[in-house]
Amino acid sequence: MSKLEAEDTDGKAIFGFWVYLMTDCVLFASLFAAYAVLHNNTFGGPSGSQLFSLPFVLTETLILLTSSFTCGLGVLSAYNGHKDKVVAWFSVTFLLGASFLAMELTEFSHLVHDGNSWTRSGFLSSFFTLVGTHGLHITVGLLWMVVLMLQVLRRGLGTSTVKRLTLFSLFWHFLDLVWIFIFTIVYLLGALKI
């Protein structure tokens, strides 16, 4: 395969992955719609403004944002062929992503421990479904990152590895994009009691 054809296949792969991301947006949109409909149905239980700690969520948000940035730096290093830098930046991304997930699970376990699990009210069902689906995507992303790092360490930075890193970076940036709306709609507007 000539270099040009190879590049075109890469372009198709990236485009195909982009289409997947857009359909994933539709999945999240339906969960957002369910949350928007149900967020006042607290069934006598606590509302968002009583449950959420904004400084905690801001920290989570900044951690995820930083991981998105370091992921981008990792991809830049991949284009420049610096294998060590790629491993370093993606390790930082992994640690930040893992701390984000740990914070999210901490929040969940506090809620469940205080009797505010998904069975408490329609509001909490939709909250756990929406935020949990995002957390599940993050978990998949973390696993994907481990696999990619093993590939980089074993095979080096070939065209296929660089392509996979590019696809992963799109996925990771996309998760940060979804989180902007979770942060705004669930937490910030929840605190404003909308």
Place this chain on the structure above:
Amino acid sequence: MTEHKPVIVSHHQVGRPTLKAYVVGYALSILLTVGAYLAVTHHSFQKSAAVTVVVGLALTQFLVQLLFFLHLGTETKPRWKLLVFMFMIMIVAILVFGSLWIMSNLNYRMTPQQINTYMQNQAGL
């Protein structure tokens, strides 16, 4: 007869991102996130104004990250990624606003008597 296959240059290829794009995108995203956070916690706005500010900042950050992190703006013609993106926005708008519209309408049309009957039925469960 030899056919000259036109050389197809990849159009979907992500334009090589630059360090500058990531740094600018990151800095703007931090400013917008912290700005939205302060708009809510400082109580300097009225509630309706705070909602407008927060939603506006979120949409701005959405655009910033699309351009600087997902490189949507660097695509050359034909812009297939942009096309699929616009289609997604349309579906999402129908889905979200349609759901809210239908559900609020159902809510509006539910009479107090129906609500009482419903709650009694639920209480028996």
